[in-house]
Amino acid sequence: MKKNVLIVTYYWPPAGGPGVQRWLKFVKYLPEFNINPIVFIPDNANYPLVDESLVEDVSEDLTILKSPISEPYKFAKLLSGKKATTISKGIISEQTKQSRIERLMLYIRGNFFIPDARKSWVKPSVALLNNYISKNNIDTIITTGPPHSVHLIGLKLKERIGLKWIADFRDPWTTIGYHKELKLTVASEAKHKRLESQVLNAADHIIVTSNPTKVEFEAITTKPIHVITNGYDDMKRIDFLLDKKFTLSHIGSLLSKRNPKILWQVLSELEKEISTFSNDFQLNIIGSIGMDVLQSIHDWGLGNYFNNVGYVSHSEAIKYQKQSQLLLLIEIDSEDTKCIIPGKLFEYMVSNRPIIALGPEESDVEDILKSTNTGQYFLYEDYTRLKQTILQHYEAFKKGELKSHPIGLQKYSRRSLTESLSKIV
Structure with missing residues (x-):
């Protein structure tokens, strides 16, 4: 019984x-x-x-x-x-x-x-x-x-x-x-x-x-x-085509205190330094976005590459995850947020797209990304390493070789x- x-x-x-x-x-x-x-x-x-x-x-x-x-x-x-x-x-x-x-x-x-x-x-x-x-x-x-x-x-x-x-x-x-x-x-x-x-x-x-x-x-x-x-969760089959552009997508709320200015700076500099980047690059924000984040995106000259999608259904969010070239996971740089593991991380991991995560020191997110080989984690002072990594991903994208190679995901199944x-x- x-x-x-x-x-x-x-x-x-x-x-x-x-x-x-x-x-x-x-x-x-x-x-x-x-x-x-x-x-x-x-x-x-x-x-x-x-x-x-x-x-x-x-x-x-x-x-x-x-x-x-x-x-x-x-x-x-x-x-x-x-x-x-x-x-x-x-x-x-x-x-x-x-x-x-x-x-x-x-x-x-x-x-x-x-x-x-x-x-x-x-x-x-x-x-x-x-x-x-x-x-x-x-x-x-x-x-x-x-x-x-x-x-x-x-x-x-x-x-x-x-x-x-x-x-x-x-x-x-x-x-x-x-x-x-x-x-x-x-x-x-x-x-x-x-x-x-x-x-x-x-x-x-x-x-x-x-x-x-x-x-x-x-x-x-x-x-x-x-x-x-x-x-x-075991996902239903979704028909999608991988984006032709070098899309960086953030799924979920990106509130003002999560404003990753270091990321906007990196993307702005890559746009100026690499002649082909401006034709390839697109930034997708799928969900609520804070006014300070919007302002920073425009202040760094990224407005022309910005796609403000807004809130979508869960099934639509999954489609964005699967078709994007890179997935962004942004957390507030604070002692209070090192305990936060966003639920979307696990869906990101089974989307077979590389993850770029920004957050505080000693976060469980960093350990999970390393143990599953699904992405890379950066502190807010890791400017040089962040820029080098995104550049490497862009070069792999140009060659048609940008992929994720996850391991050990089963223990995170629902x-x-x-x-x-x-x-x-």
Whole structure:
């Protein structure tokens, strides 16, 4: 008989973006390991991104429970228009460029909605699930955040029922980059840390996506912590032709703090130094882009080579990955981001295109790229090596020899990762 497991998540199709992918795929493969997933989601969520194509991955046999959620972003839009939407996507202007309304919204978001703007979903969800669990032979619950208010649902149910609880952290809580942008008071910061500690010490098992996050949480709790990264899924066949141009493509949000000025400088210089480069080169940005990034691209004279595609469905993003000559993976140069392993990395790795990654020291991304032979990792001061590498890739492109030669990817398949999860469950 299969074990019933209740999974509580905010992000679920038709939500788009990286937050939905992890548990959509775990749920897809859990039945193969004698586990019956039951998914609890908000009924009327205000998702900042929508991707209807992901609905195809939801089994018709899956039991999905829903409960209404009240979110302040809907009301904030009436006051601030697009600014509420951009903040909900994580797009925050640099402090010196923030308007009064943006500063006010960040202050309200940080100090009146702790741990986040979905906190109102906690109380009614606990009441509904408390009744459902007792009637449906469920002894294990999994919560996944952000939003970390979802973990408070697990905390309350653990206190009431005493069932097995697994807390999955796709990102850290109090050390994630945008946390510092929320203009928190001392009391609010202390409350965040207190809630984080309560969750980490009440859960039976904790799952994280990177080793740095594991080390961070080990300073807060003695509960078992497991690293299960994101991964790649077996993809449907996609018809595509490799780009004829020397395309460098970034898939996903490229926000202002991720602005890789060193890369723009390298590309600008190559365009001036190599006569054929300007005819061959194209820069694709597929996803949201910060205004500072746009400005830098134009400041370095790359505007004529820039293709601002915007947000596309997941299936379209996969096509861009496969047909591009080089794939860009850009992370903020910060101590806080060394724990971040973007979910797109794993899909990049199976796209058979070389990866150019920029980020902080001691990032797990560097180790993964090296061990799988899928790309090269650069620090923000690695100007000379970055330029030499892109030049080498361009020369290989001109010869028709630019390829990726991956090894050892199987352990990052969604099915293999789900097997690891099933052992914890």
